[in-house]
Amino acid sequence: MVSFISAWCLVIVSLCYTYVVARLVPKGIRRMILFIPVFLYFFIVPLSLSTIHSVGITAFFISWLANFKIFLFAFGRGPLASDSKPLALPIFLAVSCLPIKIHLNPKPTTSSYSHGGSSREGLLYYSIRAGLLLLLTKVYTYSSKLPNKAVLALYAIHIYLSLEIILSATATMVRAMSSLELETQFNKPYLATSLQEFWGRRWNLAVSGILRPTVYEPMVQLFSILGPNWSQATAVFATFVVSGLMHELLFFYMGGLMPDWKVMWFFLIHGFCTTVEIAMKKKVNGRWRLPTVVSRVLIFGFVMVTGLWLFLPVFKRGNMFERILEEYAYAGAVAAEIKSIITSLI
Structure with missing residues (x-):
């Protein structure tokens, strides 16, 4: 956790650097050259992390999406560029390092994540998926008795549910903090x-x-x-x-x-x-x-x-789902310990 927080603090500092450079240097090759240290750091930052969730999220959000967005931004293009006025720094940081895209035509009364029109329906939609994901973790205990292809099919469902929950939760959190309408992933x-x-x-x-x-x-x-x-x-x-x-x-x-x-x-x-x-x-x-x-x-x-x-076989080759389940178990144990401490204090 300390490594994760430290890495993301440096990510935020790096993005602030790109924001300042863009205010001082016009778009083009000069700006891109000044962004090179950020590109390099964003490519190596996952190597400083250990848990598969922190590595996966950081690699996807930063090494891939953020680097591509900053490359476009160097030439005055992409979601970080604005034709009228520069994005405010908090919005710039959110769009840079999170997989969200600001909706071009915001509708203040409708959430793009509701999957039915209301916040309650959206909450139910993702609660069902979270429940299915929890059920999958129980099914994995019997994976040794299942055919290899069946286990890989479970991995496919797990990947879809995890990505949908993580990406939508991230975007919904940013939406709640910034009152922006965000497009679904x-x-x-x-x-x-x-x-x-x-x-x-x-x-x-x-x-x-x-x-x-x-x-x-x-x-x-x-x-x-x-x-x-x-x-x-x-x-x-x-x-x-x-x-x-x-x-x-x-x-x-x-x-x-x-x-x-x-x-x-x-x-x-x-x-x-x-x-x-x-x-x-x-x-x-x-x-x-x-x-x-x-x-x-x-x-x-x-x-x-x-x-x-x-x-899907790459997940089996790297024992990735075994590591994911270990991290789920560890997170559950930590949550139980925190709950017991709070209960004893009350």
């Missing part, structure tokens, strides 16, 4: 009817939102000489390549694992299939499409099969 990915929809509009929108301006749009411009179709296809595939590399880096941080490149192959396959899917959509031009139910089953099945084959 997950949009029921299990209902996707295409890979393009799954990756671009339903799964972990914080990642797709930052990859679009940092990778996809520059690649479209770079390869515009090839024509719109080929430049878009190249940009889509390049986006998946970068995402694969960043995921390999995240797993290196969390498990100390040298890449076996299976995770990279997962993203390469999805990048290729998404590119082909987009090309086929343009060719068909809406003249023919599968029934919605069939499309959803096919996409969900494809994601799960490729995930079980290439993406």
